[in-house]
Amino acid sequence: MNDDILLAVENLSVALPKGGDRGHAVADVSLSVRRNEIVCLVGESGSGKSITAHAVLGLLPSNLSIGGGAIRFRGADIAHADEGTMRGLRGGAISMIFQEPLSALNPLARVGDQIAEAIVTHASPRPSRAELDARVLELIAAVGLPEPATLVRSYPFQLSGGQRQRVMIAMAMSNNPALLLADEPTTALDVTTQKQILALIRRLQAERGMGVLFITHDFGVVADIADRVVVMRGGRVVEQGSVDEVLRRPKDDYTKALIAAVPGSRPAAERDRHLDGEPLLDARGLNKTFVTAQGLFRPHRTVPAVRDVALSLRPRETVAVVGESGSGKSTLGRIIMRLVEPDAGAVEFAGMDFLQLRGSQLRAMRRKVQIVFQDPFAALDPRQKVGDAIARGPMAYGVPPAEAIADAKRLLARVGLEASAAERYPHEFSGGQRQRICIARALALKPMVLVADEAVSALDVSVQAQILDLLAELREEMNLAMLFITHDLRVAAEIADRIVVMRRGEIVEQGDTKSVFTSPQHPYTRALLDAIPGRSLFAGPEAAATLDVMTA
Amino acid sequence: MERLKTFLRHPTGMIGLVILMAVVVLAVLAPTLFPDDPWEMVAAPFQPPASEGLPLGSDMLGRSVAAGIAYGARVSLTIGVASTLAALCIGVTIGAIAGYFGGKVDDLMMRITELFQTIPGFVLAILLVATIGPTLTNVIISIGAVSWPPLARLTRAEFMRLRGREFVQAAVCQGQAPMVVALRHILPNAISPIIVTGSLTIATAILIESALSFMGLGDPNLMSWGLMIGASRTVIRQAWWMSMFPGIAIVLTVLAINLVGEGLNDTLNPRISRKARKA
Numbered sequence: 001m002n003d004d005i006l007l008a009v010e011n012l013s014v015a016l017p018k019g020g021d022r023g024h025a026v027a028d029v030s031l032s033v034r035r036n037e038i039v040c041l042v043g044e045s046g047s048g049k050s051i052t053a054h055a056v057l058g059l060l061p062s063n064l065s066i067g068g069g070a071i072r073f074r075g076a077d078i079a080h081a082d083e084g085t086m087r088g089l090r091g092g093a094i095s096m097i098f099q100e101p102l103s104a105l106n107p108l109a110r111v112g113d114q115i116a117e118a119i120v121t122h123a124s125p126r127p128s129r130a131e132l133d134a135r136v137l138e139l140i141a142a143v144g145l146p147e148p149a150t151l152v153r154s155y156p157f158q159l160s161g162g163q164r165q166r167v168m169i170a171m172a173m174s175n176n177p178a179l180l181l182a183d184e185p186t187t188a189l190d191v192t193t194q195k196q197i198l199a200l201i202r203r204l205q206a207e208r209g210m211g212v213l214f215i216t217h218d219f220g221v222v223a224d225i226a227d228r229v230v231v232m233r234g235g236r237v238v239e240q241g242s243v244d245e246v247l248r249r250p251k252d253d254y255t256k257a258l259i260a261a262v263p264g265s266r267p268a269a270e271r272d273r274h275l276d277g278e279p280l281l282d283a284r285g286l287n288k289t290f291v292t293a294q295g296l297f298r299p300h301r302t303v304p305a306v307r308d309v310a311l312s313l314r315p316r317e318t319v320a321v322v323g324e325s326g327s328g329k330s331t332l333g334r335i336i337m338r339l340v341e342p343d344a345g346a347v348e349f350a351g352m353d354f355l356q357l358r359g360s361q362l363r364a365m366r367r368k369v370q371i372v373f374q375d376p377f378a379a380l381d382p383r384q385k386v387g388d389a390i391a392r393g394p395m396a397y398g399v400p401p402a403e404a405i406a407d408a409k410r411l412l413a414r415v416g417l418e419a420s421a422a423e424r425y426p427h428e429f430s431g432g433q434r435q436r437i438c439i440a441r442a443l444a445l446k447p448m449v450l451v452a453d454e455a456v457s458a459l460d461v462s463v464q465a466q467i468l469d470l471l472a473e474l475r476e477e478m479n480l481a482m483l484f485i486t487h488d489l490r491v492a493a494e495i496a497d498r499i500v501v502m503r504r505g506e507i508v509e510q511g512d513t514k515s516v517f518t519s520p521q522h523p524y525t526r527a528l529l530d531a532i533p534g535r536s537l538f539a540g541p542e543a544a545a546t547l548d549v550m551t552a
Numbered sequence: 553m554e555r556l557k558t559f560l561r562h563p564t565g566m567i568g569l570v571i572l573m574a575v576v577v578l579a580v581l582a583p584t585l586f587p588d589d590p591w592e593m594v595a596a597p598f599q600p601p602a603s604e605g606l607p608l609g610s611d612m613l614g615r616s617v618a619a620g621i622a623y624g625a626r627v628s629l630t631i632g633v634a635s636t637l638a639a640l641c642i643g644v645t646i647g648a649i650a651g652y653f654g655g656k657v658d659d660l661m662m663r664i665t666e667l668f669q670t671i672p673g674f675v676l677a678i679l680l681v682a683t684i685g686p687t688l689t690n691v692i693i694s695i696g697a698v699s700w701p702p703l704a705r706l707t708r709a710e711f712m713r714l715r716g717r718e719f720v721q722a723a724v725c726q727g728q729a730p731m732v733v734a735l736r737h738i739l740p741n742a743i744s745p746i747i748v749t750g751s752l753t754i755a756t757a758i759l760i761e762s763a764l765s766f767m768g769l770g771d772p773n774l775m776s777w778g779l780m781i782g783a784s785r786t787v788i789r790q791a792w793w794m795s796m797f798p799g800i801a802i803v804l805t806v807l808a809i810n811l812v813g814e815g816l817n818d819t820l821n822p823r824i825s826r827k828a829r830k831a
Binding site for chain 1: 717718719720721722723724725726727728729732736737740741
C-alpha cells in the first residue's frame with residue numbers, strides 16, 4: 001500500500017515574512033496523495049491551500065521559503081531539491097493547472113505550438129515534427145476539444161474559458177504526469193462548463209491512474225470529484241479522511257460550519273412572504289447590442305447583450321436573475337442602474353420612465369435604486385475613509401454632514417461592523433467586511449430597490465452565508481425590493497422569491513423559486529440545475545424532489 | 553508617510569533630491585551670496601576660475617560667472633516649475649474632460665491635442681515667444697503651451713481606466729455630480745503617474761528655457777544659464793569656463809530632477825517600478 005504513495009507532505013511549514021497576520025503561511029501540514037486517487041484540499045481564502053500546492057513544485061513567492069518538514073515525491077525529498085531537478089519534474093512527472101486559463105496561456109502563440117512546447121521541453125531526443133504534430137492532435141482529442149486540426153492553429157483569445165482550460169489540461173497531460181496539481185481549475189468557469197471539466201479530469205485520472213491534488217473552496221466540487229478530503233484552516237490541517245467521512249460525518253466544528261454554509265445545503269426558508277401590490281419597477285422591451293470595431297476592413301462585431309427583456313419587481317420582492325457569463329444578466333442590472341444606456345426599451349419606476357430622466361431629475365431618482373457590486377476590493381475608493389464613502393451619498397442630497405456621518409456610523413453598526421470603522425480606510429478590512437461596507441453605502445440613501453450584482457460571488461462560503469443572512473434581514477427592515485444577479489443557482493435558491501433565467505441576452509424561463517427548482521420548463525434551466533456541483537450530497541428535501549422529477 | 557520612507561530609502565532618488573535641494577538653496581541664497589547685481593561688472597574681463605574674488609572666473613564684460621549661475625538658478629527653477637504648472641492645468645483639464653465624458657467630447661479634445669503634438673514643440677515655443685515678446689510670463693506661457701499634450705494623454709488614459717471602476721460607478725449611483733466624481737474619486741487615484749510625468753516635465757521645461765535663452769529669446773532682463781552659454785559661445789576656445797559652468801549647472805539640475813522623478817515613480821507606482829520588475 002505504501003508503495004502506492006506518490007506524494008507525501010510531512011509536517012510542512014512555510015514561514016510568512018514578519019508583520020503578517022500570522023507567523024506561518026502553512027504550519028505542520030501533512031498529507032499524502034496515492035496513485036489513482038483524487039485528493040481535494042479544501043479551505044477558505046488564506047487557509048494556505050495554494051501555498052501548500054505551490055511548495056510541492058517549488059513555486060513559492062520569493063519572500064516565502066520552506067521552513068521545515070519534507071515533501072516526498074516517490075520517496076525522494078523534493079522540498080530542498082535544486083532548481084535543475086525541479087525543472088525536470090515540473091510539467092514532466094508533476095504538472096499543474098491553474099485557475100485562470102487566459103493568463104496561464106501565452107496570448108501571442110498558437111495553442112498547438114504551446115502544447116508542442118510542453119512536450120519538447122521534456123522529450124529527449126527531440127521528437128520529429130510529424131511525431132510531435134500527431135501527439136498534439138492526440139492530446140487535443142483526448143481533452144475533448146472539437147476539430148483538433150483547426151484548433152491547433154487558433155490563439156487563446158479565440159477560445160472560450162472552458163476550451164482554454166481544456167488546452168491547459170492537454171498541456172499538463174503532455175508528458176503523462178504521475179501527479180497533477182489542480183489549483184481551483186474550475187472556479188472561473190460557468191457551472192455547466194465546470195461540470196464538463198470535472199468530468200474530464202475524472203476521466204483522465206482514471207484512464208492514466210494519476211494522482212490528483214485538487215484545490216478548491218467549493219464543497220460541492222469536492223463532493224463530485226474527491227476520493228479523499230483534506231480541510232485546511234489558517235495554515236493548518238483541521239481534518240482529513242475519505243469524502244464520505246468528511247462530508248457526511250464531519251468531526252471538526254470548522255468543517256461542520258463550512259459544510260453547513262454551502263448554499264443550498266440548508267433547508268429552504270419559508271418562501272411565502274405575502275408579496276402583493278402593483279409592480280414597483282417595470283422594465284419592458286429592453287434591448288442592448290454592443291458593437292466593437294475590428295479593424296478597418298472587417299465588419300463590426302455585434303453582440304446582442306440584452307434582447308427584448310421584460311422584468312417586473314414588486315415592492316419587497318427579491319428576484320434573482322440567473323445565467324452564465326455572457327447571458328446579459330449584468331448588462332440588465334446596469335441598464336436598470338442607468339450605468340449602461342439601452343438601445344430601446346422603458347423602465348417604469350415610481351410612475352416615471354426612469355430611462356428618460358436627465359440631469360438633476362435623474363440624480364434625484366438615482367438614490368431610489370442602489371447597487372452592490374461583485375468585487376468588494378474594486379468597489380470602494382482606496383483613498384476614501386469608509387465613513388466618508390457612506391456619508392457622501394446622503395450629503396449629495398443635502399443631508400448635513402454631521403447627521404450623515406452619524407447615520408453612517410449607525411449603519412456600520414447595523415451591518416455588523418464597529419462604528420469606529422468609519423475612520424478607517426478600505427484596505428484595512430477583509431473581503432466580507434468590505435462587502436458589508438458596500439451594503440451600508442447603498443442603504444445609506446434609503447433606496448427602494450437594491451441591485452446586487454454577484455454580490456456574494458467573490459466571497460468564501462461561510463462569509464457568503466453571513467452576507468446573505470444580512471441581506472435577508474435588511475430587506476425586511478427597510479422594505480427593499482431586490483434584484484439579485486448571480487451565476488449560482490444555489491445562492492439564488494437561498495434568497496429569491498422569484499427566479500429569472502437568462503441565456504444569451506434572453507429570458508428563457510421565469511417563475512417562483514420553488515417551481516423553477518422542482519419543475520423547470522426550459523431545457524437550459526434543467527441543464528443548469530443538473531450542473532450544480534455536489535447535488536447528490538447536499539440534496540435537501542426540495543432538491544431531492546427535483547432529482548426525482550428529473551430522473552423520472 | 554509610508555511612501556516618504558520608501559522614497560528616503562531610494563538611493564538614486566535621494567542623490568537627485570540632494571542635488572536639487574542644493575540648486576534650490578543656491579537660488580534662494582543668491583542675493584546673500586552675491587549681493588552685487590549679476591549684470592554688474594565686478595572685475596577685469598576674461599579672468600580664469602579661482603581668480604581673486606571670482607570662484608568661477610569672469611566673462612567678456614567682467615561679470616562674475618558664479619553670480620550669474622546663482623541668479624540663473626532662480627530663473628531656471630521658476631520657469632521650470634511655473635511652466636509645468638501651466639502645462640498641468642491645461643493638460644489635466646483637457647485629459648480629464650476627454651477621459652470622463654468620452655465619445656464626441658473625447659474626439660474633439662484629442663484632435664486638439666494631436667494638433668499640438670504634430671507641431672514640433674520647440675519650434676512652436678520659439679514662434680510664440682517671438683510673437684508675443686520675450687518676457688518672463690510669456691516664456692512661461694509658451695513653454696506651458698508646448699508641454700501639456702503628454703500630460704493630457706496620460707490623464708485621459710488614467711480617467712478612462714478609472715471611469716469604469718466599480719467605486720466610481722458606485723459614486724455615480726449615489727447621485728454625486730460629475731464634477732465631484734471626477735475631482736474626489738478619479739483624480740486622487742490618478743494623481744501618482746501625473747506627478748511623476750509632471751516632475752519630468754520640469755526638466756524638459758528647463759531645457760527649453762535654456763535653449764530659448766541661448767537663441768536670445770529669453771527675458772533680456774534676467775540672467776539665465778542659456779543666455780550665458782549663448783553669449784560666450786563665440787569665445788569658447790579662449791574662455792571655456794564661461795560656457796562650461798552654466799552647462800554643468802543645466803546638466804546637474806536636469807539630471808537631479810530626472811532622478812527625483814524616477815524615484816517618485818518607483819515609490820508612487822510600485823507595481824510598474826523597475827525595482828519590482830527585477831525582484
